[in-house]
Amino acid sequence: MMGQQMEINEIITTNNLTKYYGEIKGIDDVSIKIPAIGGIGFLGPNGAGKTTLIRTLLGIIRPTRGEAYVLNYNVKTEINHVRDRIGYIPEYNTAFIPDMTAMKFVAFCGRMNGLSTIESKQRASDSLYYVGLGEERYRKLGTFSLGMKQKVKLAVALVHDPEIIIADEPTNGLDPNGRNQMLELIRNLQTDQHKHVILSSHLLRDVEQTTNYAFVFSNGHILAQGKIKDLTSAKVSTISLRIKGDESKFIEEMKNKGFEIWQERGYIEVKKTNDTEKAIFKAAVNSRVEIRYLGSRSSSLEDVFVSLFKNKEEAIQ
Ligand SMILES: Nc1ncnc2c1ncn2[C@@H]1O[C@H](COP(=O)(O)OP(=O)(O)OP(=O)(O)O)[C@@H](O)[C@H]1O
């Protein structure tokens, strides 16, 4: 194992992490602590910001604002330490070289991650056996099915023995059998390899089967977080607003007071905590806006899932 094995409570911390793609919001003011408890789910519909957060944590995307720490290493200034400790399974297909054998490819990735030639061969072999491709390791990648390619991606993520594995939609496009195999591997990584695994998915079922704690993404925000069993029965309360005047000024004012606030479907939404309404009226006065509508919403996370995910069956099956 690499890295100093100190006691940690959080594997990842972000402070006001924000990424805009021009005008488009990828993630907006995300401040989270990801607990060191094995399996973590990133759950959210398409476009919610899961991949943006992951790519920001890996230093592939530079945040517009905010900081992130992985195992106490600063992503901005200590990215090599961060990358040594994360194995990443990207959402889209890796550029596989069809004429290369699985062994060669995974060993090559090991070399890229700083392993010696001997180490990389040994680790490539071990990783391919681990994901169930021991027999096929000398076959060319061009002959592999999608499910096998996903397993090769997992072997690549494991080759340098990182403490954290981040899998971005690893079951996409797989048939039920392939999906179950991938989910089982993700579960086993936590139990027999003692890895911290982050699984990003738009399927509640995948997250439920593999993790016990989840962050729910919506519209670039973290809508809820907690143990899966608490989450599905939890209530999420927000206040919906329509205002006349400088919306951004009002939103800034509320953010500065520590409220979670965002725009959604023509409304401004504020996550309800103590004294939210009082703060809203105060911020309205300070930013000289007029409140035209104020309504309260409370829904179970189950309802939220259903409304977040366009396809109801997809969300809860
Ligand atoms: N390279 C990019 N350029 C412009 N906008 C982008 C880019 N990448 C993501 N976005 C936008 O940022 C928002 C968040 O996207 P992101 O890919 O992070 O979501 P996601 O939760 O991973 O979604 P999915 O489930 O579809 O993978 C979306 O509105 C998306 O259109």
Ligand SMILES: [Mg+2]
């Ligand atoms: Mg994504």
